Amino acid sequence: MDKQTALLALAALGQDTRLEVFRLLVRAGAEGVPAGEVASRLSIVQNTMSAHLKILGHAGLVRAEREGRTIRYVADMTGFRDLLAYLMEDCCNGAPELCQPVIQAVTCKC
Template sequence: MDQDAAVTALGALAQDTRLSVFRLLVKAGPNGMTAGDIATAVGAPPSTMSHHLGGLERAGLASSRRDGRAVIYAADYEGTRRLLAFLMEDCCQGRPEICGSGIAAPVNCTTC
């Protein structure tokens, strides 16, 4: 990931609704959720949800797929890993072992 892409991703997360949506999608796992279910879960107007989901997709933090007439949104785990790796790339003067497991998958993460 280059710096411009990282700025785009961080910018997408620097808004309350989009951060809530992203965290919800991470919890939902690879099966994802429909935009309507996401809007209900985060308490956002459905009319604005496509804007927020589009921002997360453009930032490489979410993806969408068609399932019949529904569009299912899910976290883009690879995009998230790229962002975390970029942020931790030069950790501790090139000695990432000092920093601990900052980008390791959580112990209870079955989809990571």
């Protein structure tokens, strides 16, 4: 991940609604959540939610999967791992092995 991509992801997560959306999708796991249900669960108007999902998608944090007429959103854990790796790549004064407990704590097998 490069600096610009990391900034996009951090900016996307730096807004209250988008952070809640991302956390909701992380909880949902690989199954994801239909777009309308995301809006309903968070009490957000659908067109506003669509804009938030587009920003998260552009930042590489969520992806859309079409199922017939329904669009299901899923947290992109690869994009999230890439962001975490970027943030931690120079950690611990050149001794990244010291950060292994943190890296293992945030790495899931999803």
